[in-house]
Amino acid sequence: WMEITALVDSINLATLDTLQSPTNSRMVDGAGYAQIIITKKNKQYKTGYFDDGKPMIALKSLYKQIMSLIEQ
Numbered sequence: 001w002m003e004i005t006a007l008v009d010s011i012n013l014a015t016l017d018t019l020q021s022p023t024n025s026r027m028v029d030g031a032g033y034a035q036i037i038i039t040k041k042n043k044q045y046k047t048g049y050f051d052d053g054k055p056m057i058a059l060k061s062l063y064k065q066i067m068s069l070i071e072q
Contacts, residue, residue, distance in 0.1 A: 007062040008038055013045040019058055021050035036063070 016038070025031035032052035036059060038045045050056060055063035 004062065004065055007065060008040070011038075011058060011062065013038060013040065016045045016047055019047055019056040021048060021054070021056060023051045023054045025051050036066075 016036075023031070026033040026049065030051075031054075033049045034052045034055070035049050036047045036055070047056065047059065
């Protein structure tokens with residue numbers, strides 16, 4: 001949890017919704033889609049949707065850490 005918290009703290013949450021997805025396969029049913037929602041101090045910050053497994057570059061480390069917890 002501490003690693004996830006540190007990764008979240010390194011992200012500019014105010015610009016989270018402006019990050020662009022690196023791929024768009026989900027637009028033509030070529031991939032599933034995902035979204036990251038972070039709640040901090042009773043405020044929610046959301047990314048746009050992105051292809052499952054291919055997060056925005058700024059979120060890659062956070063995404064990998066979250067997925068490693070799911071895969072355990």
